[in-house]
Amino acid sequence: xxxxxxxxxxxxxxxxxxxxxxxxxxxxxxxxxxxxxxxxxxxxxxxxxxxxxxxxxxxxxxxxxxxxxxxxxxxxxxxxxxxxxxxxxxxxxxxxxxxxxxxxxxxxxxxxxxxxxxxxxxxxxxxxxxxxxxxxxxxxxxxxxxxxxxxxxxxxxxxxxxxxxxxxxxxxxxxxxxxxxxxxxxxxxxxxxxxxxxxxxxxxxxxxxxxxxxxxxxxxxxxxxxxxxxxxxxxxxxxxxxxxxxxxxxxxxxxxxxxxxxxxxxxxxxxxxxxxxxxxxxxxxxxxxxxxxxxxxxxxxxxxxxxxxxxxxxxxxxxxxxxxxxxxxxxxxxxxxxxxxxxxxxxxxxxxxxxxxxxxxxxxxxxxxxx
Ligand SMILES: C[S@@+](CC[C@H](N)C(=O)[O-])C[C@H]1O[C@@H](n2cnc3c(N)ncnc32)[C@H](O)[C@@H]1O
Numbered sequence: 001x002x003x004x005x006x007x008x009x010x011x012x013x014x015x016x017x018x019x020x021x022x023x024x025x026x027x028x029x030x031x032x033x034x035x036x037x038x039x040x041x042x043x044x045x046x047x048x049x050x051x052x053x054x055x056x057x058x059x060x061x062x063x064x065x066x067x068x069x070x071x072x073x074x075x076x077x078x079x080x081x082x083x084x085x086x087x088x089x090x091x092x093x094x095x096x097x098x099x100x101x102x103x104x105x106x107x108x109x110x111x112x113x114x115x116x117x118x119x120x121x122x123x124x125x126x127x128x129x130x131x132x133x134x135x136x137x138x139x140x141x142x143x144x145x146x147x148x149x150x151x152x153x154x155x156x157x158x159x160x161x162x163x164x165x166x167x168x169x170x171x172x173x174x175x176x177x178x179x180x181x182x183x184x185x186x187x188x189x190x191x192x193x194x195x196x197x198x199x200x201x202x203x204x205x206x207x208x209x210x211x212x213x214x215x216x217x218x219x220x221x222x223x224x225x226x227x228x229x230x231x232x233x234x235x236x237x238x239x240x241x242x243x244x245x246x247x248x249x250x251x252x253x254x255x256x257x258x259x260x261x262x263x264x265x266x267x268x269x270x271x272x273x274x275x276x277x278x279x280x281x282x283x284x285x286x287x288x289x290x291x292x293x294x295x296x297x298x299x300x301x302x303x304x305x306x307x308x309x310x311x312x313x314x315x316x317x318x319x320x321x322x323x324x325x326x327x328x329x330x331x332x333x334x335x336x337x338x339x340x341x342x343x344x345x346x347x348x349x350x351x352x353x354x355x356x357x358x359x360x361x362x363x364x365x366x367x368x369x370x371x
Contacts, residue, residue, distance in 0.1 A: 010063040013134030015042040018358035026050040031293035041068030049263035076268040088129020090249040098127035144244040209332040222360040288319035295326040302333040329362035343367040
């Protein structure tokens with residue numbers, strides 16, 4: 001993984017994981033110390049709302065840590081409305097408020113590397129909001145944008161349902177019409193195509209799938225679960241896939257939920273420390289001084305092979321308190337031959353949270369460290 005060319009740029013700017021899952025667990029166990037893969041920052045920052053002493057966030061990509069530093073600074077000092085406007089979350093858009101964004105950026109107390117990285121990026125994008133600037137988001141918003149040139153706004157109506165019953169009934173009727181099905185099928189063909197992702201996004205580093213489903217079946221099943229488990233307009237991922245942007249505030253990711261943001265802000269103001277470190281998770285674990293109670297690994301283990309794939313839990317054990325929970329999201333690949341001794345798989349305790357997760361692209365494992 002270190003040296004992987006994919007993980008050296010701003011790849012994630014929003015959230016391609018629904019952090020409501022990790023947040024739900026932290027609300028139950030109130031961890032004192034949290035260790036997390038950083039990514040965009042939008043998976044670990046909401047966990048501050050549960051009042052931990054410290055969150056250590058790691059990433060191989062300094063660009064991701066700069067984004068987390070910017071998010072953290074905004075969250076600590078700015079009201080939710082300013083955060084929404086700065087990032088470009090609904091009800092605002094990334095194209096609006098460019099002058100206000102530039103003015104607020106000028107006032108923020110940022111690390112020098114964060115300021116210089118974003119000053120240059122904002123110059124290039126003329127002070128657009130950052131929500132879709134990650135390479136993953138750019139790729140995903142590109143799919144519906146291209147398809148909409150052909151079909152216009154025919155599919156926007158799937159975001160108008162206000163009850164699950166109405167949604168189920170209308171979608172069942174519409175899915176009988178082959179013309180209406182053409183866009184979902186085209187989206188699936190693109191998403192269910194490893195060559196596409198390798199060419200446009202992952203530079204040959206896309207995960208090596210080992211789940212038995214074909215790509216097409218995997219994505220079709222995930223989408224069926226998404227449509228059956230909650231209103232489309234309450235789902236940020238469906239909005240990205242079919243509208244190419246977020247449009248409905250009720251679908252905003254958990255970092256900007258009105259019952260999360262103020263609590264996270266208060267914790268950051270009252271002493272929850274955020275440590276941002278450019279390092280590989282396993283070399284960090286080998287030398288860590290702290291012991292952690294909760295670890296959010298994102299889907300990093302899906303990219304492991306060889307010794308790290310077998311030993312990653314044992315390497316992490318060095319820096320865990322007894323009963324610590326480790327959350328591993330597996331995307332297309334479930335690590336093989338992993339030594340789980342000293343850990344108990346307690347994923348079944350969190351099935352309800354898993355069913356409500358808004359992406360449904362991950363098989364999520366939760367391991368309890370029992371020493
Ligand atoms: C694994 S990615 C999330 C991938 C995404 N959910 C997907 O489906 O492709 C999250 C972040 O992990 C970082 N990362 C990857 N491997 C890492 C490692 N061994 N140690 C620390 N960070 C790592 C990447 O730079 C990226 O920002």
